[in-house]
Amino acid sequence: MGDKDKFGATLRRRATITAAKGESKQLNGTNATSVSNSSGKAKRKIQESFTTDSLNEHGKQKNASYDKMRCHKMQESMLSSASGFRNYRGILNWCVVMLVLNNARLFLENLLRYGILVDPIQVVSLFLKDPYSWPAACLVIVSNLFIIVALYTERKLAMGSFGEKYGLLIHSINLSVILCFPVITVLKLPSITPAGGLFALGVYTVLFLKLYSYKDVNRWCRERRHTKARSLCRSLSCPSGQSSENGGQTHVSYPGNLSLRDMYYFIFAPTLCYELNFPRSERIRIGFLLRRLFEMLLLTQLLVGLTQQWMVPIIRSSMKPFKDMDLSRIIERLLRLALPNHLIWLIFFYWFFHSSMNFVAELLRFGDREFYRDWWNSETVTYFWQNWNIPVHKWCLRHFYKPMLRKGVSKWVGQSAVFFASAFFHEYLVSVPLRMFRLWAFMGMMAQLPLAWFVGRYLRGNYGNAAVWLSLIIGQPIAVLMYVHDYYVNNYQDEPLEVEAL
Template structure:
């Protein structure tokens, strides 16, 4: 009897639980829809009071003080979807331009043609011979420093030898490029670029050894470094000399192969896009430039801006990330900060300080700070840095092209007033947009000017 009574009680409890469950929200309908039919003993109690209060709160707190997401005061910064949209639109628009280019011009990519940019005669390699001569300047600098460390040369004599060596290092290759007609513009620019890098490296080599002698903290025998160490510095991806460079523990073969693959891939891509995209636009721009048709010149400039900027971005990645990391990994060079977040630049000055870290470190260490120590103001020292940069930009363009138009020089010096205007009147995103516009528009303008002048100076004279 007791067992049967317990069984009946258990059955009644399960039925009561089932009836209570039937009062819960069904199919997502609000609980209030069932309150009218619920028994008083189910709606009552502390739990039901809490539910009633939560329902009243939900009905009354529909609005609160808040900003729209696109307002700067909202603090919202997750624009990943908009960024993805921009990427998709960029890909689609460029795909249309590329398809239009193929339909109009056909396939213009010719890898064999690139060889002619470096060589007129396959049996003559004047630019390569010019590069080999660089070793003479390296040996002179090393010999001079060794004599200075031994006391065989006075500081004045060593200074004069270094100055003479570096002056010849700048003038000699320029004279060869100008006087030897078999050197092509691309070959001459490549040779002069290597001479410019060597000039900056040997200048740093001279300064650091002089500083060590002045401080008298390094023994004489430590300053007379081996020739292999000097050549390590010559090939290392840095312009600033040190007695001891940071070294990585080992060579990572997987990392090295990835960088090598990127170098090969982007080299082919740069050549293909230049031939297929850039060259037709430049050729079609000659007539508007000769006629001084302002509207068509502007249209050609804007057409050239997109492929030119895209190629510049690819070159940046190819050189500063792939190539320099490949060289650093091969030499186990530890300092891999070749660039900083220049794409976030809100001022022109920040861009020039962060897009090319090796050059920035050299300018800061061997040019800007020495001028400050000599009593020059920051404005004068900064202007001197831009003046030096403008000289080398013009040197690397005018000499290989064998014409002097000063477009690169004026473009670099124009960065000074531009930096003042952007820093004075623009802030945040507006400053960043101004930096991007100067990069996208300024470079193709200089390209058009040099190409037009080169065409007028050479090809039109040949046609006449």
């Protein structure tokens, strides 16, 4: 019994061990299968990723080869405004080269047709008929009398020797005589040439504007001193402080400005608007001064040469078409005259407003050098007249336009009045020296009003700028031909006309 139990127990242990071994084998088989399955998936993933990378590289190569074949994209034409392209320097250089070549051809043609006409000595005869008689210069010297009268009147007004109304009467008489005295002298004295008369009248016109400003500013200072009103301040014209030193510059207050030195500094300063304390530069720059002097001398010779060699022959050849009223030939001569006239006007602008006025300002250490602004960018006629001659514009704004507005005058009426005054002085400076009154300059200036309205209303941007340039290029030669023709008819009608060979 005992042996059977032992034998049965042994069999059961063996069966258990066998079953356990079988289970372990089955588990080992299952693990192996799972491992093999996982390794297979990893291999497939690697194969798939390799296949994807190869496809991407192939696609990139294909796209690269396709991009090599592409040559188009969304873009505007370069000359279109939508392209945003703005670099036209090459076209500007091309215009300059073409202009130089064309002018060189005209210069050569002029020399072949007329020879050398430049004669600097002839310029002297335009100002002097008799080398021992200088009537225009004497007329300029006499102008000092009116300066002394204005200074003496202001001193008496500052001391209270007579009232404001009496002082205004003296100033009005003095200013009226400044305008009338040179006119009577030029018209009654045959020895004054047209060029000499123009120079003298120009000096008297500048003197009139300066003394008018001098009168106004000193009156403003008296009003401020008497009323003690701080609101009556006009820029730097009436400083309230006493004389002091600031940066090497002496500041004066009214009536300490009523001195002969202060008056003549203002008379020679390149400005028309008076102030008690002008901005002053620290020193005179010798290099800058010499450059401006060199420009003045060079451009003076250039102006004389271009006028004698280029303009005078065209003007002479224009007299016969005017006499015969040949409209086609008149237009042809007008267009021929437009280029030299405009070139001379541009040179004169640089000579006067940049070289000459900077030269005088540097000598006097006058600090405000804004004699002009960017008038060449004018898109309206009004902008041009406001920016090409800043001293006159400041005077008109300060002493004429704004006082009219304060009296209740509308802006349009004020602007029209400014153009009217400008037209008067243009005619004054042309008709009196030529001793004839045709009103061409006056009408030309007044024609700027409708032109300004038309350009400002219907033309914008580059079109407006082109209209301003066209009015400058064509308008001036028309006035020149009109005055020259009338002057020729009045003085040289019996002489034979020069007929230009065509």
